[in-house]
Amino acid sequence: MNIGPNVFSSASRTTLEKNVKTFVLPDKCFENRVACTWRCGNKFTIYPRSQTVSKTPVDTTGDRIVNICQDILLFTPILRKLVNESNGTYLSLQKAAETAKTSDNQVEFLKLSRQYRSIIRVCIESLQEAAAKESDGIEKNSLMSYITIFYSIECIWHLCEILYVDSIPGDIVLPFLLEWIRFHFPCHEQVAAQVLEACEQGSEDHPQYWDTVIGMIVQGRVDVARALLKLHSLADINEFKLVDNALRTMPVYSVYGGISTGEFTITWKHWQAECRSKLSGRSLASQPKLELIMRLIIGEYSAFESIRDNYVSWFDLLGGWVLYTAPWTRRRELGAAAAACAALRSAQPPAARRLLDHLVRALLDGDLHQVIHEIQQISDNGWFATHLTDILYQCGKLKIFDKHQTNVTARLRDSLVLEYGCLLMEHKSLWSVGLSYLATCPPEGLRRAELMLERVPVHTNAKALRVIAEAKKYGLSGVVQSVCRAAGARRLAAGRAGAALGWALRGRCGRLCARAADAALRGYCGYSGYSGGRPLPARDLLLSAGPELLRADRLLFLGKYCDFHRLYKNREFKKAAKLLVSLITSKIAPEYFWETLLLDTLPLLESEEAVFSSSDTFEIMLCLELRSKELTGEKADLLRLALARNLARTCLEDVEDE
Incomplete structure (x- = not known):
């Protein structure tokens, strides 16, 4: 069965036709016409519909009802911890945003952003442990796909934190960019550690020796590269000493170094001119690998092109390109560096990397609108889009305008939070978490919360009390009355007048109070099959009800009559x-x-x-x-x-x- 875009406008039909989802129904499950209806949440039901109306009963035993629902990644048991822990951080962020209106709270925002990343890292570790223990191939592949999703999420979040949440001194972003690349793309780090730990002369015999040295150079780990070069058997010849001296004397800019950006630029260009003169003198012609290192550190574009195929993505080279061409680059200038690295010739990246490539490029270009659009394509059911958009909005870094140049940032943030909250409200145990998200988007959020909370299944007293407690927390008195009314009616139908009376008083439902009190009085006086003289129900509750007894005449009478029994029992005749x-x-x-x-x-x-x-x-x-x-x-x-x-x-x- 094809669920196509025929219900949408022609303007959106072209886009939707590319994403048509085909459901294969069970063999011959429907012999008649088929109809479809939406249920609550992201669920719908397909059922047979008769072609003609007949008074004669028709055998429909061969017909079936098919329920179709979206596969919610966040409802996977192993990801529940991510949902619950991130909820606490989200609520803390809302409090921090309130205080930020009167004082600068940038440090608190950075702390909460790192909390989010820590939660994601713990989630990835849990998924890795589960995947290592899993023997079923299909389940293992699912866990590996989850790891890929959340690895990309943590990578993008870290870069957003550097560019938009953290307050970088002087806006010189290079040290933080290098840290991001080293953390998420640790090329050859393990090999470098092994070679340095062995500390043997002649380490160039290792098959990945030169790739590792160049990898350390590209990642700005100059000290590690120098230590590896000293383990080469020819480390004492002039060519190696020349390269080592060039790396040792490379200027490193620091905001706290005591020199201005202009002075550092002059020093840097002088150092690169010396390196360029040594390279042009053909003194390294006998050592092509050392020559390649010199070409890299002077920022030669063709040198970076020659090593491009050794890396999965262009942004593996981004840190090295910025380091050796313009180490004083500020955040707003990263777009040009990203364009230069993205233009390096390479094979088509794998599909799993294309979305990450687009996201990194949009972030470095400062196009947050495109970033949010792209992260909504990640199949994590909106967790990432909701929380990242929220923290960028609370930090004041998000400015989204529509075609009429109207600022719609708050509306965008609220729509994502509302959608995510409604999604969680569909789950049997995460509904209270979803409620806390909806409550942060008044007044629309509270209206949705009231509608959805009334549909939460309540089968036990404990569940009913929890729903009531949550409803009272957010001032949803209508939900409290609705739940109490339903619970009281069920108890009353079961002949439990005392329990029904308790729910009626809790919900302050006058009609139910009258009905429950009437049932209690009838039961006491032996009406309709009850044995007369039985104890009055809910006596303790009635004696402490106070003004609540005034909700119904019948309840007032029952309360006073119960008080009469108390006085008589205490011999206060x-x-x-x-x-x-x-x-x-x-x-x-x-x-x-x-x-x-x-x-x-x-x-x-x-x-x-x-x-x-x-x-x-x-x-x-x-x-x-x-x-x-x-x-x-x-x-x-x-x-x-x-x-x-x-x-x-x-x-x-x-x-x-x-």
Whole structure:
């Protein structure tokens, strides 16, 4: 089945036709017409659709429903640590950005950028360990592809950090550029270490000796190159001494060296003129490798061309080209150096390196718009694009304008963060991480968070409480009520009125409070199959509810009735009697509960000491007569007798008091 661009406009059709994805469905899974519908997130369902409407039942046992979803790299178990740890750094960056509005916080931004890179390096190490232990070929290839992806991410992030996050003294970028190349492209470093460790004269017999020496020269590791040259069996002849002296006397610029850029430029050009004169004197003609080294250190373009095929990418030579042509180069001048190195003749780079080449070139040219466009093509599901764009935006280094020259930087950053947050919200355990991203893009982020949080599956009390806690953290009261309402309704349907009442009070849902209180009262009085006299549910909760009882009349009645039980249990009979009379006279008791309410007066009427006054007794008598349908037979007669006795007793006490 072809999922093509037929739903898009003709303007975008040409671009999308190049990326049409073909899904091969199971054999004969659909005999009828096929329909497709989107589900939540990046999922859609393909299902059969009948061609005709028939009253006769049709056998559809051969039809199937096919669910198709995007393969999310970040949901791989081994990459969960990357998602969780980077979330902490992201939130710290948002706090640092708030303080940066009132003070310079560049050092903190650099620290957080390095934290991001550290997290990526740990992720790469974990992937390497997992790949080393994996025996399945397919899984091993997947892990190796992940390593390639995150190696490229860390490489680009490091270069961005140098060019846009770090505050470089004097803006002289060469030392940091050389450090970047040595760290990510350590050509011949292992061989150099082995040769130097052996420290044997005649080391040129090693098959990679000269490649290693030239590699050290290109990477600016002049001291290592000199040490390797001294291990050559002819190190004492004049040609070697001449090259060693040229390398030893090479000027090195430092911002803190005490000389200006102009003075250093004069010294540098004088040194290169001396090297050029020695080279033109043909004194190194008998040693072509040494001659090549001299041609490299004077910045001869053809010399760099001759060694280009020894390296995978043009930027392996970038540091050496800048070092030997213009070591005082500033960040804004790196584009010209990149163009010169990229123009070196070479074979077509492998596909895996082409994207990295484009990214490095765009970074050195200062085209951050193109950089963000390119990193969105990396199949890491937006992690890199989101976090790099955010840190560049917070540092104030990102300026993106649309065709109308309107600054859309904030919109671009927010759109990436929102998309990444929504992606994480789809995962069963990473949804809270996604929520923290959405919350940093108000007001759109909070609106999305509310919609997506309501769709998080809640199957346990613990999950429901966690969703509620997260919703309260971000002020999403609608989600709190929705979750509590759903949880309370499920408990109520299962006959657990007390649990339902707890959820109703937690969510402050008046209707659910009334329904749960009604169910609790019915259960207590033996209505609809319940056994009468059972304990009231959620008594502790009701006794501490306070003003929440006012959310529904039925809940208020239940709370007061529960308080009556507490007083009676504590043998505070007069207070209990007073509360019971107020419940009887308030007329908020449900019809089915009047029998229970009237019968509760019997034990108090028969107590040794009169707890009902004559006026209270008259109120109960009046209610008994008005509610004669609710209480009949022997129970009514017993209550009338008890009321008459209590009335006689209270009348005598009143006479004695007079």
